[in-house]
Amino acid sequence: MKVFLYLYIIYNIMNFTKFENLLGKHILETKNTFDIDFENNNDNIYYATLNDYKEFYGISVDYIIVITDERDIINSITIYYNEVVDKRFYKSFISDYNSPTTIQVVEKIEVISKSSNVFDSIIQNVEKRFLKTTEGSFDEKPLYMLWDKKDYQIKILMRYSQNKSEITFRLPTSKF
Numbered sequence: 001m002k003v004f005l006y007l008y009i010i011y012n013i014m015n016f017t018k019f020e021n022l023l024g025k026h027i028l029e030t031k032n033t034f035d036i037d038f039e040n041n042n043d044n045i046y047y048a049t050l051n052d053y054k055e056f057y058g059i060s061v062d063y064i065i066v067i068t069d070e071r072d073i074i075n076s077i078t079i080y081y082n083e084v085v086d087k088r089f090y091k092s093f094i095s096d097y098n099s100p101t102t103i104q105v106v107e108k109i110e111v112i113s114k115s116s117n118v119f120d121s122i123i124q125n126v127e128k129r130f131l132k133t134t135e136g137s138f139d140e141k142p143l144y145m146l147w148d149k150k151d152y153q154i155k156i157l158m159r160y161s162q163n164k165s166e167i168t169f170r171l172p173t174s175k176f
Contacts, residue, residue: 076170100145105136
């Protein structure tokens with residue numbers, strides 16, 4: 001039983017590598033790669049919630065969203081985690097993808113406006129904020145990291161207060 005479980009985990013880890021290889025391919029390729037069914041609730045947005053044990057660089061994946069063009073060609077794949085990527089993840093990731101092009105840490109947060117609304121005894125507080133970022137390091141708890149590769153881009157966004165992370169692989173564009 002241990003050998004089967006080990007092989008199942010290795011199989012899932014192996015299937016979750018090289019997301020960039022799916023960029024520019026038809027959405028049907030995701031079935032061959034992930035062995036999961038993506039649901040489509042919008043013309044070009046496909047998603048899958050992962051209840052099985054699947055991980056990417058040692059962290060369990062919560063769900064995946066794939067965005068396609070009008071011909072169902074994959075433009076981007078975003079992986080969502082219910083935890084912040086850690087140093088172990090970062091070291092493994094850069095061993096495969098090299099150092100990021102930029103690591104941005106929050107330098108200053110400025111509250112631009114605040115408002116409160118009441119809806120049927122529910123109070124909604126809204127703040128509009130401006131974040132000023134500066135180049136930093138992984139140890140400074142970055143907001144995001146970017147990799148600009150020849151054929152694709154990667155962005156890792158970390159939300160420390162929510163204990164969440166997301167990684168997006170996408171075809172290159174001028175702005176991420």
